[in-house]
Amino acid sequence: MSHATLTDKRPGSLRGATLPKWFPWAVAAGSIALGIGISAAAGLRSSIQWGLIAAVLFVLGTYGIAGRVEGRRQAKDRVVTSLVWVAFLLAVIPLASLVYETVKRGVKVLDGYFLTHSMGVVADKDPGGGIYHAILGTLQQVGIATVIAVPIGVLTAIYLVEYGRGKLAKAVTFFVDVMTGIPSIVAGLFVLSTWILILGMGASGFAGALALTILMLPVVVRSTEEMLKLVPNELREASLALGVPKWRTILKVVVPTSIGGITTGVMLAIARITGETAPLLMLVWVTDFINANPFSDAQGSLPVYIYLQYSAGGEAAYDRAWAAALTLIAFIMILNLAARGIARWKAPKTGR
Known part of the structure; x- marks a missing residue:
């Protein structure tokens, strides 16, 4: 029995193997690079398109590599975790983009005068006025x-x-x-x-x-x-x-x-x-x-x-x-x- 146990844990066996902690980041970097490359080759100019391609590649790559090294059960767990991260990014990126765009455009006239004056007799298409x-x-x-x-x-x-x-x-x-x-x-x-x-x-x-x-x-x-x-x-x-x-x-x-x-x-x-x-x-x-x-x-x-x-x-x-x-x-x-x-x-x- 002791010999059998040692055989299961012999060097080079993939049974019980665990991927390093940097594995998700490596797969993410590779997915982004592949997504940009595929988008460039296909003539896709939208960052949303290559982002979605990178997300799909990230999930598929995670499942393929984890399934080969850690087994299907652990691979499924990593895929679900990857889907959670992808959903999180899909929710955060538009929100961050909205806040960034609002701040970038809003600071042009946002000052003390703008906050303490009304429109009064200022025409809508003329500069000046406030809120x-x-x-x-x-x-x-x-x-x-x-x-x-x-x-x-x-x-x-x-x-x-x-x-x-x-x-x-x-x-x-x-x-x-x-x-x-x-x-x-x-x-x-x-x-x-x-x-x-x-x-x-x-x-x-x-x-x-x-x-x-x-x-x-x-x-x-x-x-x-x-x-x-x-x-x-x-x-x-x-x-x-x-x-x-x-x-x-x-x-x-x-x-x-x-x-x-x-x-x-x-x-x-x-x-x-x-x-x-x-x-x-x-x-x-x-x-x-x-x-x-x-x-x-x-x-x-x-x-x-x-x-x-x-x-x-x-x-x-x-x-x-x-x-x-x-x-x-x-x-x-x-x-x-x-x-x-x-x-x-x-x-x-x-x-x-």
């Missing part, structure tokens, strides 16, 4: 939507998790799921038909905020509901065993325990509605002047500003559109960073 009126409108509209949607959404989620057991809870859950998938234009049409046409209130930033509230509500409800479900039942039972009323248990135990996740969900919901354009075009309309009153007359907003500037055409309008887009991306990025910071700050601390 102060659009920033002010976006902050007010998103702020009003947040003030309305967050209390309603959080309380709805508390009802569904802590109290809802009957048909009403099932109906609320169903409609929340339906609202999650409705297009933004539908929310705009609903507010248009009720607030403007039936009630005759007129276009305003508040009307746009109502449409944003409809889009924000299901996100807040769903995220808060999931966070509340993560709170251990032992905490609730311990509080109730001490004679604490249920409402006080929810207020003092359940909500503080999940406040980090709830805050993160709210921040992501705000980021979700910040870039909406269609309902604002219908309900807020357009103005190039500063309107600090969201309850009266048309008001600017960043998404609509970007759309109109790019539609106007001309080098100056394009530069302003890219600069406004960069500002909007920076605003959403700050929200996401704030959400991560709050989630980490409020995360339960485990003793060592």
Whole structure:
């Protein structure tokens, strides 16, 4: 038996062999080189085409070499890992390209003057002007939507998790799921038909905020509901065993325990509605002047500003559109960073 074991492990046998750690990088480099060569020979000029060819070669090369050296089972594992990496790159490269292009084009006119002035009497095709009126409108509209949607959404989620057991809870859950998938234009049409046409209130930033509230509500409800479900039942039972009323248990135990996740969900919901354009075009309309009153007359907003500037055409309008887009991306990025910071700050601390 000892002789047989030594025979299985004799030098030169591929059984149990393992490829070096640099193997995936070598295959990737070879795949890229082959992809470029094949693309050049075939007359393909698009980097996307040679990138896809290189990805296919990477997966096939990984399986062929690993299957010959390590066996089919390990080769399949490496192929799945390769597919994960390829999918990751396919997702990251367009995102990185988008950010790079936005920064490259947006910094041309993005300065203090651009952020502190409105378009005023500047024509769309003329240089100058700024986005102060659009920033002010976006902050007010998103702020009003947040003030309305967050209390309603959080309380709805508390009802569904802590109290809802009957048909009403099932109906609320169903409609929340339906609202999650409705297009933004539908929310705009609903507010248009009720607030403007039936009630005759007129276009305003508040009307746009109502449409944003409809889009924000299901996100807040769903995220808060999931966070509340993560709170251990032992905490609730311990509080109730001490004679604490249920409402006080929810207020003092359940909500503080999940406040980090709830805050993160709210921040992501705000980021979700910040870039909406269609309902604002219908309900807020357009103005190039500063309107600090969201309850009266048309008001600017960043998404609509970007759309109109790019539609106007001309080098100056394009530069302003890219600069406004960069500002909007920076605003959403700050929200996401704030959400991560709050989630980490409020995360339960485990003793060592």
